[in-house]
Amino acid sequence: MKNPVFFGIALSLMAVTGIVHGQNTKTVMHSVGLLEVYLITEGERQGSPPRFVNANPRLIETYIPNGTVNSATNMFVVKTADGIVIIDTGYGAGILEGLQTLQIDPENVAAVILTHTHIDHVRGLLKNGVAAFPNAVIYLSAREADFWKRTGGERYTTAYKTVRTFDPVEIGLPGTAIINGITPFASYGHTPGHTVYMIESHNEKLLVIGDLVNVAEIQFPRPDIATIYDTDGNAAASSRRRVFEFAAQNGIAVSGMHLISPAIGLLTQNGAGFSFTELKQ
Numbered sequence: 659m660k661n662p663v664f665f666g667i668a669l670s671l672m673a674v675t676g677i678v679h680g681q682n683t684k685t686v687m688h689s690v691g692l693l694e695v696y697l698i699t700e701g702e703r704q705g706s707p708p709r710f711v712n713a714n715p716r717l718i719e720t721y722i723p724n725g726t727v728n729s730a731t732n733m734f735v736v737k738t739a740d741g742i743v744i745i746d747t748g749y750g751a752g753i754l755e756g757l758q759t760l761q762i763d764p765e766n767v768a769a770v771i772l773t774h775t776h777i778d779h780v781r782g783l784l785k786n787g788v789a790a791f792p793n794a795v796i797y798l799s800a801r802e803a804d805f806w807k808r809t810g811g812e813r814y815t816t817a818y819k820t821v822r823t824f825d826p827v828e829i830g831l832p833g834t835a836i837i838n839g840i841t842p843f844a845s846y847g848h849t850p851g852h853t854v855y856m857i858e859s860h861n862e863k864l865l866v867i868g869d870l871v872n873v874a875e876i877q878f879p880r881p882d883i884a885t886i887y888d889t890d891g892n893a894a895a896s897s898r899r900r901v902f903e904f905a906a907q908n909g910i911a912v913s914g915m916h917l918i919s920p921a922i923g924l925l926t927q928n929g930a931g932f933s934f935t936e937l938k939q
């Protein structure tokens with residue numbers, strides 16, 4: 659059934675305002691209220707999905723009939739009143755080209771905020787072994803930082819000039835912005851401290867959901883399905899459902915690190931599942 663609220667909100671939402679193609683990247687221009695938001699994609703791939711931990715072959719075939727899924731690696735750049743902020747850095751193959759496209763000097767990046775510390779989100783912190791953003795403060799949830807310290811993740815943090823940690827609150831509760839316009843919310847499971855971020859300005863919102871979705875083809879319609887990339891599949895699935903419900907019920911646009919560009923859209927709930935409708939240019 660179509661939800662009239664969905665259309666009412668969609669009309670007032672921002673749209674994708676342009677796409678710039680680079681050699682290794684694609685950059686989607688977007689606005690959220692007065693904030694300029696850029697989604698940089700450094701790679702788009704087609705291939706086999708990762709192994710699912712709780713889906714039988716018949717279920718997988720229903721959603722992925724030819725055995726192939728589409729995936730990308732995305733990161734975000736936000737121009738805020740407090741300076742240039744990056745959310746995740748990808749593998750390092752595209753963030754610097756993306757910044758060049760935007761005419762942003764890496765030295766002028768004020769902060770890098772991380773959803774979690776898997777390599778496809780943090781390797782871009784380094785360039786030739788040194789900090790790619792020498793003046794940036796690095797933000798990571800305290801839970802995530804503790805986990806990686808305990809399990810030998812020091813190599814992820816060698817480039818950090820400063821690591822500032824924070825405790826994200828549950829989605830739906832008022833959170834505290836770590837930078838003006840960017841607020842963290844807990845979505846643990848994919849990793850122990852996985853965090854999503856609400857970008858907000860003048861009543862417009864975009865929720866950056868990190869790796870709540872690794873395989874769009876199956877995890878939007880079946881948010882209960884987890885992959886071997888999840889540290890705790892059950893927790894990841896319940897975070898996914900909770901965040902999806904919140905976004906769908908409030909008409910909040912979402913975007914994620916492995917969705918195909920332009921990768922920004924609205925969620926609609928259909929029974930136990932959700933559908934994702936991209937915002938058009």
Ligand SMILES: [Zn+2]
Nearest residue numbers: 776778869915
């Ligand atoms: Zn990832």
